[in-house]
Amino acid sequence: MKSIIQARELSRRFGRTLAVNGLSLDVPKGSIFALLGPNGAGKTTTIKMLLNMVRPTSGRATVMGTDSTRIGPAEFSRIGYVSENQELPEWMSVRELLDFCRPMYPTWDQDLCRQLVHQFDLPLSKTIKSLSRGMRIKAALLSSLAYRPELVVLDEPFSGLDALVRDEFMRGLLELSDRTEWTVLVSSHDIDEVERLVDRVGVIDRGSLRVLESVSSLEGRFRHFQLTLAPDGELPTELPDSWLLKESVGRSVRFVESDYREGTGVQRVRSVVPAAENVTASPMSLKEIFMALARTYRSEGREQE
Amino acid sequence: MNLTMHVARKDWRHTRLVLCIWYPVLVLALTLDQKIEMFLDERESLRGIPSPSAAELEYGVLALIGVLAVSLDLLLRAAIVSRLVHDDSTVGSTAFWLSRPVPAGTLLASKAMLLLPAMVLPQIVVHLAVTYQLAGIPSTAPEVFLAPVVSTAIFMMLAVLTPSLAGMAVLGGIMTGVILGGLLVLSWLGMPLVAADGIVRALTGELPWLTALAVCVTVICHQYLTRRTTRSLTVAFSGVLVFLLVLSREWFLGGA
Numbered sequence: 001m002k003s004i005i006q007a008r009e010l011s012r013r014f015g016r017t018l019a020v021n022g023l024s025l026d027v028p029k030g031s032i033f034a035l036l037g038p039n040g041a042g043k044t045t046t047i048k049m050l051l052n053m054v055r056p057t058s059g060r061a062t063v064m065g066t067d068s069t070r071i072g073p074a075e076f077s078r079i080g081y082v083s084e085n086q087e088l089p090e091w092m093s094v095r096e097l098l099d100f101c102r103p104m105y106p107t108w109d110q111d112l113c114r115q116l117v118h119q120f121d122l123p124l125s126k127t128i129k130s131l132s133r134g135m136r137i138k139a140a141l142l143s144s145l146a147y148r149p150e151l152v153v154l155d156e157p158f159s160g161l162d163a164l165v166r167d168e169f170m171r172g173l174l175e176l177s178d179r180t181e182w183t184v185l186v187s188s189h190d191i192d193e194v195e196r197l198v199d200r201v202g203v204i205d206r207g208s209l210r211v212l213e214s215v216s217s218l219e220g221r222f223r224h225f226q227l228t229l230a231p232d233g234e235l236p237t238e239l240p241d242s243w244l245l246k247e248s249v250g251r252s253v254r255f256v257e258s259d260y261r262e263g264t265g266v267q268r269v270r271s272v273v274p275a276a277e278n279v280t281a282s283p284m285s286l287k288e289i290f291m292a293l294a295r296t297y298r299s300e301g302r303e304q305e
Numbered sequence: 306m307n308l309t310m311h312v313a314r315k316d317w318r319h320t321r322l323v324l325c326i327w328y329p330v331l332v333l334a335l336t337l338d339q340k341i342e343m344f345l346d347e348r349e350s351l352r353g354i355p356s357p358s359a360a361e362l363e364y365g366v367l368a369l370i371g372v373l374a375v376s377l378d379l380l381l382r383a384a385i386v387s388r389l390v391h392d393d394s395t396v397g398s399t400a401f402w403l404s405r406p407v408p409a410g411t412l413l414a415s416k417a418m419l420l421l422p423a424m425v426l427p428q429i430v431v432h433l434a435v436t437y438q439l440a441g442i443p444s445t446a447p448e449v450f451l452a453p454v455v456s457t458a459i460f461m462m463l464a465v466l467t468p469s470l471a472g473m474a475v476l477g478g479i480m481t482g483v484i485l486g487g488l489l490v491l492s493w494l495g496m497p498l499v500a501a502d503g504i505v506r507a508l509t510g511e512l513p514w515l516t517a518l519a520v521c522v523t524v525i526c527h528q529y530l531t532r533r534t535t536r537s538l539t540v541a542f543s544g545v546l547v548f549l550l551v552l553s554r555e556w557f558l559g560g561a
Contacts, residue, residue, distance in 0.1 A: 053398040073406035081404035088401055089392065091319055103311050104406050 004029040004151055004183045005050060007068075010059035011207075012045050019045040021207035022059065027185055027200070032177065034194045035187040036290055037204035043187040044085070046204065047155050050185075051081060064151060077105055080144030082137065083155035090129035094122050094139050098146070105147035113146035119172055134165035141169065145176065154186040158193040170197055191290040203290065205297040215286060222289045223260040223281040225269060227253050233275020240272060244296045256292045257281070308407065312393075312415035317423070320388050324423055327381040331427060334378040335435045337371035383460055385424060387473055389416055390464035395528050397468060413529040420457055428453035447511050455514050458521035465528040466537055480545060487549040496556045516551045520544030 005027035012020045020042040027033045035043050048054040050063055052071035061068040066075055089097060094117075102108045117124065120138040128136060137157055144152065158166045174197065177184070188194050201218060203211035211218070225243075229235065229251040239246065242259035253273075257265065266279050284292070344364050393412055394400040402412060432449050463473040463480075524544065528537040550557075 048398050051404065053403055073408045076404055077406040079404070083399075085399050086401065086404065087394070087399050089315075089319075096318075100311075100315055101405070104308065 002029045003027060005061065005063050005185065007046075007050065007061035008059055010046065010049055010061055011057050012042075012049055012054060013057045018207055020049065020056075023204070023207070023209045024059075025202050025209055025212055027183060029183055030181065031200045032184040032186070032198045033200045033202065034191075034198040035185065035202045035204060036191055036194075037187075037189065038294060039189050041189075041204045042207040043189075043204055044083070044155055045207075047083075047153055047185070047187060051079070051153065077107070077147070078150045080141075080147070080149035080152040081155075082140045082144050082153070082157050084137070084157065084159045085155070086140060088128050088136065088140055091127060093125055093127050094131075094142075095124040097128060097139060097143055098124075101143045101146075108147045110146075112148065113142065116142045116145060116172065119175075120168065134161045134169075137161065138165075138169065141172075148180060148182070150182055152182055152184045154184065156187055156189065158188060158190070166193060173197060191287045195286050201286070203293055205294075206301060210297065211293065218289055219283065219286065220262070221258060221260050222284045222292070223257045223265060224284050224288070225253075225255050225257050225279065225281050227269065227273065227276040227279040229253060229273070230275040230277055233273075233277075235273060235275075244292055256284070258292075309411050309415045309418060312407065312412060313418045316389050316392065316415065316419050319392060320385055320419070320423070323381060323385050323388060327378070327385060328427060330374060330377050330381055332431050332435070334371070334374035335428075335431050337367055337374050339435050341367055341371050382424070382456070383463075383473060383477075384470060386420070386457065386460040386464050387470040389419065390461060391467075391469060394468055395465045395532055396534050409529045409532075413526065416461070420461065425453045425457050428457075448514070451511065451514050451518075455518050455521070458518055458525070462521040462524045462541060465525050466534060466541060480541070483542065483545050484549065487545070488552075491549065491553050491556075496553055513548060513551050516548050517544075520547065 003026040005025070007023055007025045010020055010023045011018065023042070023046055035046065037043050045054060049056045050061055050068050050071075052068055055069065063071055064075060064078065071079075089100070092100065098113060098117075102110075102113075116122075120135075120142060122135065122138055122142065123131075126135075128139060131139065141154075141157070158169065161169065170193075173184070176182075184197070186194050186197065198215060200214050201211065202209055229248075231251070233251075235248060235253060239255075240259075242257060244256040244258055246255040247253070253276075257269070260281065261268075265281055269279050269281075270276055341364070344367065393402045393407075393416075395409075429450055432453075436449075460473075463477050467473045467476050520541065521544075524537050524541045527540055528534065531537075
């Protein structure tokens with residue numbers, strides 16, 4: 001599938017801090033891609049480099065076929081960008097904001113705009129500064145969707161939103177996704193926020209991309225294993241690197257297999273741990289996978305320190 | 306052009322209230338300034354004759370109100386430029402316009418399109434009107450035209466390099482400090498204050514102000530077109546040094 005975003009060895013240093021470290025990623029056209037990672041992992045810097053808001057220290061990227069350092073007004077008429085950190089003209093009313101944005105976009109769809117105003121229940125006459133955080137994000141999203149962008153970039157859009165607003169927001173995006181040919185790149189530190197939305201995931205940790213694959217592939221290769229050791233059995237000292245978060249209490253052992261293969265997965269565990277009895281493998285939700293990865297990366301980080 | 310007008314109209318809507326407050330303050334500040342100047346000229350011509358105490362008192366009151374009006378005028382001018390520029394900030398990466406199809410050149414043109422008729426022109430017109438009203442003849446001195454342009458450009462330069470009005474004040478303070486420090490160094494090196502090649506005389510010429518204008522325009526354009534604030538700050542502070550060199554050129558050349 002053709003990539004709408006391609007990044008190769010992208011790095012950004014702020015003084016002594018390496019915010020993004022040799023990040024390479026591909027976002028296929030038409031996909032809904034989530035860039036996941038804890039706070040400070042480098043998600044926002046990555047997005048800002050892709051959109052030419054921050055210059056990369058090294059590496060390069062292309063967005064919609066244009067070098068990211070050359071992204072300008074022509075590209076921004078086809079990109080919708082919403083960020084929790086983005087400044088909005090607070091003194092304007094929602095209507096004024098939409099009136100201000102409309103002439104900038106030849107593809108502005110007034111019918112879609114009216115429909116989104118209704119769907120998001122936005123008060124047109126209220127000033128942006130008087131809106132709640134959720135409403136403000138909705139206004140920003142509306143002003144970024146009404147021209148039917150080819151690429152929608154959402155940087156932590158759900159941060160601090162209550163569950164109801166988040167749900168409305170997500171439902172709006174999903175409904176539009178059914179009708180619109182677009183690519184969505186959404187960053188979040190909380191998988192819960194985007195689980196329903198995405199079909200491809202990138203997990204970023206301390207500036208490096210650690211995982212980049214489709215949700216179905218990720219769900220296919222992660223299993224939560226539980227086994228009991230035979231009374232005289234012992235756990236080998238050398239265990240596969242793909243076994244994460246190993247825990248043993250008495251004879252009971254638990255771990256996360258990150259390289260599970262349907263059909264041979266359980267046999268492989270038995271071959272590594274001959275004393276294993278009652279081996280069970282259970283599928284993991286995207287949230288559980290993300291949490292397992294986050295905990296693994298955190299303990300790796302502690303070991304490195 | 307349409308987008309330039311569109312952004313300028315948006316800026317006008319946001320700044321019109323402050324502009325409407327500023328215009329009467331501008332008239333008051335320039336009128337008082339002119340009156341105080343006339344009073345000082347009169348007193349100069351009556352040197353040796355004791356001044357009547359009522360006139361002295363009037364001067365004192367005028368001077369006090371004049372200082373307040375000029376301070377308020379400066380503050381409002383800084384606030385207007387700040388509102389205009391910081392609405393679409395060129396510093397940082399969070400400004401609204403950065404993710405919208407607005408070319409940096411268009412944005413700069415729209416700011417200039419509003420600043421020239423709404424801020425620079427009123428200063429020239431009011432100055433001409435006040436001097437004509439009080440002195441009978443309109444002043445045609447180059448500084449009448451140059452001062453509003455240069456002062457507005459200085460405010461705009463400070464605004465494009467900072468994220469807020471407070472930032473403008475801090476940077477303005479630092480730059481003033483550097484200029485004053487430079488002047489102190491020059492006087493310590495032996496450059497006279499008021500002689501033909503002195504600091505005060507040099508300041509009344511047009512070249513230092515044209516230099517300041519050139520520096521401001523360079524910094525403003527560089528910052529809008531590249532958004533490289535560190536580089537723009539370097540250009541601005543290098544400009545301050547050039548300004549000091551221009552001020553001291555006659556003294557240097559005379560001594561050479």
